[in-house]
Amino acid sequence: MYQLITDYRDDASLRHSFNQLAEKTFGLSFEDWYQNGLWSDSYRPFSIVRDGEIVANVSVNKTDMLLETKVRHFLQLGTVMTDEAHRRQGLIRELMARIDAEYSGKCHGIYLFANDSVLDFYPRFGFEISPEYESSGQLSSSGTCQFEKLTMNTPANWQLLKDAMGRSIFRGRFDMVDNPGLILFYVTKFLQENVYFHRPTDTWVIAQEENGRLLIHNIFSGTLTETGQVLNLFGSAAREVVFGFTPPETEGYTVAEHHEEDCTLFIKGDLLKLIAGQKLRIPSLSHA
Template sequence: MGNYKLVSDYRNNKDLRASFNELAINSFEIDFRGWYNKGYWNDKYIPYSFVDGGKVIANASINKISVVIKGKTYNGIQIGTVMTDHRYRSKGLAKQLMWHILQLYKDSCDFIYLFANKSVLDFYPKFGFTRIDESEYSLNLEKSSIKRKMDTRLKKLTIEKDLALLENFAKNRYINSMILDVKHNEALLMFYFTIVFSEVIFYIDDLETIVLMEHEEETLHVYDVISLNQQNIEAVLENIIFESTKKVVFHYTPASLIEGMEVITMPDDDDALFVLSDTPLLNGNFKFPITSHC
């Protein structure tokens, strides 16, 4: 095995940051530059990387995150952006980075968790992680009394024109659910605003609410609902469904069940949740907000 250098927390190192970004683009087609350049990469997101010849060749990052579970706030560490340059695979670099992170944080947080795809489902149990299946919350509109509001004022937002509004809502958002949610998550939410969901940001003027959403034939995917105050989800839906919409899928945990809502445990091999904790914290029906995945 080569003598590679372990580095971390280098967001202000131009060369290493550029190399990290290049590896992220090659691995996930994700470009972090816009997020960093706007000042959203803060000290909660820390990469741990092996470097060879000044180039980042393997990485595992952590994000310090406050997680609300059944009304109580826990200090969580989420591991993400686990990637290795294809020329350096099968050398155990990801394994070393994982052990390093676990040794650093296992005694200073309430739990550690991550999301994994089907190619590494057997990898994380080796470190003591347990897989927990999340739930899918969906609404069958044929079993609901919710109807489209005809005079809705729905505006599409853009990073270029509405950045100040997005930053304010990310910083001061109301927690959607006491069952499971995250808070003080503005940096990661701005990542989703600027990179992942930049084309599907909408604003309901009458409710002063931002909705990340996308229609797929007769199904409406609601990725997140961001407001400065508590919102009635039925009022939100009245403003965003189409006449053709038959089903709504929520990519987070709603605050409560409403008429026509269905909840089922939904194993997902492409985005499987793994948790490491001394005591079981997560049970029953829940779904981490997709905008909290790092």
């Protein structure tokens, strides 16, 4: 018999089964995230269990966003997976209906990213495709890079970054707030060597650099509020920048529709239509 469960994060057996299915589906485990104390109540799996094993899942991620100077309460659905032996049983449909019933009227909108094989599935639940937009530009700063790098391989360094998030006065036009665990999910697993900090200005940047091209995922600063001030600290080494978030400035950068292979944004809720209307981007480190 199938049973729908949630809030089992601290159940070692069920968590292990969840991770097994995630590894089989995505090649990804959440166990280190849990053991490092970073899996918070903001990430909530809704799962179908049979004979003690997780066989299907849709996770709800609370992704509050700062939009038009106000914190808006959004939900992102992710980690959508069904064990191959249990497909075509309507399990994801059941989970989606439960999530919709539980959160209806309790958030400003819901969104998700879908691969090309399921583009016809989510409109059945009231979702519609939305574009999102990417800002980029050429750089002409001079001098040497003033940033240091801090490897994110210890709890002490994770805490330093987490504290910097709390102190930050730098704000993009569509920033995720109050969810450091999701950002640290990326930093501790995939971006350990991609955190830069500048002590004099208390500025922290999560970025990937290749041949003078910067992909900036996040900026946190205790003193700086303008993107150009931060970019100047990279000196002449950086010649081009692409933003994984929406910078605060509306001028000075090229804004174009963002396309990612096998990844389509679906939204539900009128407030999320501002993504297209104001040419915003879902922050890259808020994907789950």
